[in-house]
Amino acid sequence: MTPLDPKTFEMLGKCGQGTLTTQLFRRGFRQQFMVGLSPLNPNLGCFVGEAFTLRFIPSREDKDWDLGDLKTRGEDNVQWEAVEAIEAGQVLVIDSRNDARAASAGNMLMTRMMRKRVAAAITDGAFRDGSEISRMAIPAYCRGNTATTRPAYHRAVAMQEPIACAEVAVYPGDILVGDADGVTVIPRHLADEVARDSYEQERREKFLFTKIDAGASLFGTYPAGPETLAEYDAWLKEGNTL
Numbered sequence: 001m002t003p004l005d006p007k008t009f010e011m012l013g014k015c016g017q018g019t020l021t022t023q024l025f026r027r028g029f030r031q032q033f034m035v036g037l038s039p040l041n042p043n044l045g046c047f048v049g050e051a052f053t054l055r056f057i058p059s060r061e062d063k064d065w066d067l068g069d070l071k072t073r074g075e076d077n078v079q080w081e082a083v084e085a086i087e088a089g090q091v092l093v094i095d096s097r098n099d100a101r102a103a104s105a106g107n108m109l110m111t112r113m114m115r116k117r118v119a120a121a122i123t124d125g126a127f128r129d130g131s132e133i134s135r136m137a138i139p140a141y142c143r144g145n146t147a148t149t150r151p152a153y154h155r156a157v158a159m160q161e162p163i164a165c166a167e168v169a170v171y172p173g174d175i176l177v178g179d180a181d182g183v184t185v186i187p188r189h190l191a192d193e194v195a196r197d198s199y200e201q202e203r204r205e206k207f208l209f210t211k212i213d214a215g216a217s218l219f220g221t222y223p224a225g226p227e228t229l230a231e232y233d234a235w236l237k238e239g240n241t242l
Helices: 008-011 017-026 066-073 078-085 107-115 189-213 225-236
Strands: 049-056 091-096 120-123 140-142 154-159 162-167 168-170 175-179 183-185
Touching: 008 175, 008 189, 017 175, 017 183, 017 189, 049 162, 078 107, 078 189, 091 162, 107 225, 120 175, 168 183, 183 189, 189 225
Parallel strands: 049 091, 091 120, 120 140
Antiparallel strands: 049 154, 049 175, 162 168, 175 183
16 A cells, blocks of 8 residues: 655644545545544544554354453454554544444553554444543544443454445545544545645635634635635735644
8 A cells, every 4th residue: 555645644634524524525425524423532633544444243142252261362353453453653443333332442452552653543333441541642433432341242353344434434544534523534545635625725714714703794705706815815925824
């Protein structure tokens, strides 16, 4: 997989969810925002990273209920394998089938990933130890918190394959951008151009906001008409930026 330009990550980190989804919509992507997922700690700021996927299926009594033996052997424990395989800067994205009845991960796995400098962890289910994870320096997004152990309802069966998370298709290597408002998934092959155009949109809207905030009418300002665009160009020449 060809590495992306570091400037792409830098620009994406300065763009909000509304801007990113607007740019994706202009390219024909209707829904790339993970609706219903919230950060356990909304004060960690923005993250940008590459998707590392993990898929769950429903657990079954003959496969998942001997917890002690499973953890001792380490056999068939794809979740542990994923946490050990994921690399710094990647984002663990878990397909929990939108089922929050049991945990997708807890504080031990999150601590391991945090120490490995993983960019974030996301599930469309729930995490356990939510109060502890909320104090960690790793962004974690989920539908909620639960104390119920994963094997009660989930079995990890595959990693690094296409999954669904919060009804959004996620392919390994896709770029995810998250902040206090949520997470957007950007197809990897569009990341450079979405970053470029999103950055420009953010920069322009920063200027337009000052106009609206000062009392300007929406008409001719948002979207910008010729006169407003001329003012914007002058504003840029003054050295203003994000």
